Amino acid sequence: MHIVIMGCGRVGSALAQTLEQQGHTVAVIDQDxxxxxxxxSGFGGRRVxxxxxxxDTLREAGxxxxxxxxxxxxxxxxxxxxxxxxxxxxxxxxxxxxxxDPRRAExxxxxxxxxxxxxxxxxxxxxxxxxxxxxxxxxxxxxxxxQLAEVPCSxxxxxxxxxxxxxxxxxxxxxxTRLGEATLPTSATVLQEGDLVHVMMRTDEVEKVEAAFAQGxxxxxx
Numbered sequence: 001m002h003i004v005i006m007g008c009g010r011v012g013s014a015l016a017q018t019l020e021q022q023g024h025t026v027a028v029i030d031q032d033x034x035x036x037x038x039x040x041s042g043f044g045g046r047r048v049x050x051x052x053x054x055x056d057t058l059r060e061a062g063x064x065x066x067x068x069x070x071x072x073x074x075x076x077x078x079x080x081x082x083x084x085x086x087x088x089x090x091x092x093x094x095x096x097x098x099x100x101d102p103r104r105a106e107x108x109x110x111x112x113x114x115x116x117x118x119x120x121x122x123x124x125x126x127x128x129x130x131x132x133x134x135x136x137x138x139x140x141x142x143x144x145x146x147q148l149a150e151v152p153c154s155x156x157x158x159x160x161x162x163x164x165x166x167x168x169x170x171x172x173x174x175x176x177t178r179l180g181e182a183t184l185p186t187s188a189t190v191l192q193e194g195d196l197v198h199v200m201m202r203t204d205e206v207e208k209v210e211a212a213f214a215q216g217x218x219x220x221x222x
Contacts, residue, residue: 004029004061004092006052006082007073011098013038015070020045027061030073053082055089068094076100083113138198145203148174153197156216163187169212171199 001024005012008030016026016039026045029052030036036047050057052073063069069086071079076099083097096114099105105117139148157165162173162185176183177196191197201209 001025001067002027002062002065003068003070004058004063004066004086006030006069006071006079007098008032008035008038008047009072009074010038012070012072015072016045017043025062027066029057029061052078053085055085058082058085058090063090063092066090066092068092069096071095071097073098076104080104080108080113080115083108087113140203146200147203147206148198148200149206150196150198151209151213153191153195153213154216155193157191157213158193160191160217161187162189162191164217165191165197165213168218169199169209170205171201171209174198174200 003019003024004027005016005019006029008016008028012028012030013035016028020026020043026043027048028036028039028045029048029050031049031051033047033049039045039047046061048057048061050060052058052071063086066086069083069092071082071086073079073082079097079099083095086092087095096116097108098118099108099115100118102117105115108115138150140146151171153165165171166173166187173185175198176185176189176191177198178192179194197213199209
């Protein structure tokens with residue numbers, strides 16, 4: 001797939017390099033030509049100097065054959081304008097915009113532009129680490145009946161197998177984050193201190209699951 005990225009800051013350059021390593025063709029747009037230094041000499045994609053929502057600049061970046069467009073510059077207005085131009089003028093199917101103002105992000109999300117609210121996401125993640133209480137939904141199916149969530153796990157579960165956690169709480173453990181790396185556990189995997197547990201569960205059973213995770217294993221049950 002050909003992917004166009006507006007903004008060659010830390011996020012844009014990292015995104016461009018990752019996508020290229022995955023085999024995609026990439027074009028990066030930035031008003032400051034010195035910003036392209038972040039891409040490194042090994043980057044083989046296009047470097048386009050210009051305004052990311054200018055149609056001629058977008059065409060130079062290959063927007064007409066692009067399957068995706070990411071607006072990750074430092075300006076909320078520029079990002080949302082560029083995202084709308086990519087979708088509405090050029091018909092790009094997969095479009096996303098980074099937005100710093102969470103209130104704006106909610107508005108644009110309702111308009112059909114997928115957004116990543118940087119400030120809110122960062123604040124939420126910090127709160128999750130400082131006050132780990134309650135399930136944090138990461139995904140819901142369209143019907144809303146099933147969700148993927150990170151659920152805080154009592155230290156009482158440390159040293160017990162995933163199979164026991166699943167049996168007593170009724171969830172399916174989708175993956176663990178251990179030492180910053182996502183891992184797919186088996187039924188024999190033993191929970192370690194610091195593990196973040198991500199589970200699939202029914203939405204109407206969230207409170208029950210939270211309580212079971214907070215309580216720990218049932219005494220005498222093996």
